[in-house]
Amino acid sequence: MPLITLQNVDYSIGGPLLLDNVELSIEPGERIALIGRNGAGKSTLLKLLSGDLHPDDGEVRLEGGVRVSRLEQEVPTDAEGSVFDVVAAGMGELGHWLAEYHHLSHAEHVDTNRLAAVQAKIEAAHGWSVDQRVTETLTRLDLDGEQAFAGLSGGMKRRVLLARALVSAPDVLLLDEPTNHLDIEAIDWLEGFLKAWPGALVFITHDRRFLRALATRIVEIDRGQVTSWPGDWANYERRREERLNAEAQENARFDKLLAQEEVWIRQGIKARRVRDEGRVRRLKAMRNERAQRREQQGNVRMEVAQGEASGKKVIEARDVSFDYAGKPMIKRLDLTIMRGDRIGLIGPNGSGKTTLIKVLLGELAPTSGEVRQGTNLRVAYFDQYRATLREDWNALENVAEGQDFVEVNGKRKHAIGYLQDFLFTPERARAPITRLSGGERNRLLLAKLFAQSSNLLVMDEPTNDLDVETLELLEELLGEYEGTLLLVSHDRDFLDNVVTSTLVMEGDGRIGEYVGGYSDWLRQAATVPGRPTVAQAKVASTARGNAAHGQDATASSAAAATSSTNAVPGSGAVPAKRKLSYKDARELEQLPVRIEQLEAELESLTAQMNDPTFYQRDAAAITAHTNKLGETQQALDTAYARWAELDG
Structure with a gap:
């Protein structure tokens, strides 16, 4: 019996229907990921489910006694x-x-x-x-x-608001971007908590790893239409691409036929005298159908204004320490950042990531040690608090600052056209900034940032509120950026896909350096005795918690005017690797593919167990599936251990 049912639901905020004839039901125990482009109506649908909004037409029906709680996207004032x-x-x-x-x-x-x-x-x-x-x-x-x-x-406030949503023991829990402002340890905790939570869950998230870990079903909103897909993300992407290709082919066929009919209707006077009136009526119907077609929203077209190359050595830190209120935030750091490095910063909220950025950029003087900056640095900074956006200006004014044109890589673009590349219509570009959604504000900040010529780019939590398509495009763009990048993020997939090395705040001022992204750090840290996990680092940082958090918040707004960097571990002796035999070298080469296959298999097996219908199978099938899951996990653990052995 469905807990909530939507029947023929329409909802509009002016213009085309935001939700058009929606049919949807939510079953007990389901975990539904709600996805779609920014502005597609995801938050609106959650509000309809919670009863905070009412449909223009149709019905939202709750079974008797069903309790619903909603966690809002923003912390209420x-x-x-x-x-x-x-x-x-x-x-x-x-x-x-x-x-x-x-x-x-x-x-x-x-x-x-x-x-x-x-x-x-x-x-x-x-x-x-x-x-x-x-x-x-x-x-x-x-x-x-x-x-x-x-x-x-911000992260603890989100946890309190989650507690407020849970205290009524809801049958259906609605979460709007629950990972925003949470650090990695908190996101891991939330994943585990929600997996064990027995009620139905409907959530919106930009965090693809979080989505894959939780979703048993994916519901997509696209141009007012709501469609449902099985919970496997890879399967959804493949089937969605097939559907869009089929739609494009059908539209092309229809447009060709319409063009032929338009030629026919414009034939000479003699032809008009014997015209088929039925064919005329069909042409009018086709014209109306074409006028009503809603095209898929285009993708953001982003381009970073590349500045003149910086010096080969961008930043060098030697024996740098920084204390705040008598507590060590950075302890004896040796680091060399070279041109073209792309470094991720990982650490709990309040652990000093923004403080580290300020010290490296010269905004804060170290307590001891020395920081040297290279030549010809041009810094651009993405601020997670969006402090660089003026609230008394509209989007156009924030980007163009009174000019009609912006210049990107030597090409002049009209400011309105430039903002259209970031999916702002002319009307939206002139709207007060207070009316922009979180996703629109992030896109506006990206537009402002990328219009600045830079060779040193600092991005502090750039992924919040972005839809998946824009997120993937941003990953591609940063991968092609020719300058140096320093990225602060709690999005594990984003880190894996963008950075080439990682700095980890390990507590008590210690900063660990690792090759690769988030997953590479996890693997490497597990093999180093005494290296703390993120959770342990969070415990260590709690001793200075509020002081460090306040320092980070101050650092982010001060750095907003001029900051950006990218780092790669450049110091510390690297132990010599033993020479491998041909057989071992070949095995090492093949292990990543083997690990990827096992991870995909494990993910598929887990997704099947997360399906509410899984336990309706007979006992023998459930036992066989569980055994297969255990064997796959053991094989994956063995493969990782072998990789660490050969690559050590």
Whole structure:
């Protein structure tokens, strides 16, 4: 029995229908990934499911007693008080009584009359079990109910809001970009939590690894139409490409026929006297059908303004340390960044990634040691807080700054045309920036950034709110960038696809250097005794938590005016590798392909087990599948161990 059913649902915000005749049902235990281009209507659909919006036509039907909770994309401005207050607010008026009772009972001077009155209200509503549920939810999510919500980092605020969504024990949980502002350790935790959560889940995310790990079904919104696909991401991409190719061929056939009919209708006077009126009516119908066709939204056309090449050595740090409030943020760092390096920065929120950027760029003086910058550096900086965008300007003014044209790689483009490359219509380009969505703001910041001539590019969390198509194009663009790149990101796939080396904040000021991306770091760190994991680094950074977080926030806005870099491990002795026999060398060459095949097989087996219908099979089939999963995992572990042995 479906928990929620949408029947013939239409919704519009002006212009073509945002959602057109939608049919969708959500079953118990499903984990549905909702995907589509920025502005396609994903957040709108979540609001329709939660009842915060009502359709223009059609019906959204909830089965009797079904509870729905929604985690918004942005932290609400009206959330205030303690963590306990914010979480309890998820229970409505009863939650407010519980929060008041909590404050009164912990006050230094207790107002006994008011306490008794509130207690009576809670008892009348049978609310003490709810109070226990709030406490259990806080414990489950490792939250301190006494902390002030306003003083938390962005990632911790998201965790509190998740607790507020969960406290009502919903049957359906709606999550809008839940990984935004979370560090990698928090994303890993959230993945594990949601896998074990028994209710139905509908979520929007730009994090492809997060999507693949959770989704049992993919629902796509494209030009108002909603289609459903099995949960395997690779299968979805293949089948979607086939559908789009078939659509393009059918449109081309239709347009050719229409063109032939238009030629016919324009024939001479003699032909018009004997014209087939049925054919005329068909032509009118074809014209109307062509007018109603909704073309697929185009892809962003991005191009980075390449500056004159910098010196070969971009930045050199020698024995650099930096302390903040008596705590080490950077400890004895030796690093050489060469032209063309592409380095990712990984670490918990508040661990000092932005501080490191400021020290390398000379915005902060090191406590000890020396930082030398190379010659002819031209820096461009992508700020995750979007502080470089002026709120009192529209999109056009933010990019062109009063000019009619922008120049990219020697080519002059009209500012409106340039913004159209980033999917801004002329009307949208002139709209107040306050009306732009999170994805549009990110695209605008990319447009502003890429119009600047640079040879040193710093990008701090550029992937938030971008749709998958734009994300993949950005990956390709950064791969072709001829300058130096320093990338701060918690998107594991993005790091794997873009960077060639990684700097990891390992706690207590230690910065580890690794070849490759996120997955390469995991593999290498596992073979080095004493190297902390991200979770351990997060524990180490908690000792200086708020101080470091405040320093990072200050660093990001100060660096916004002029920052960018890319790094590669350039220091530290590399142990000599033993010479391999021909057989071992051949095996090492083939292992990556073997590992990729095993990972794909493991992912497929896991996806099948995540399907709600899996356990409807007979016991023998379930046992065989489980055994196959265990054998594949063991083979993958063996392959990784062999790779580490041969490549060591």
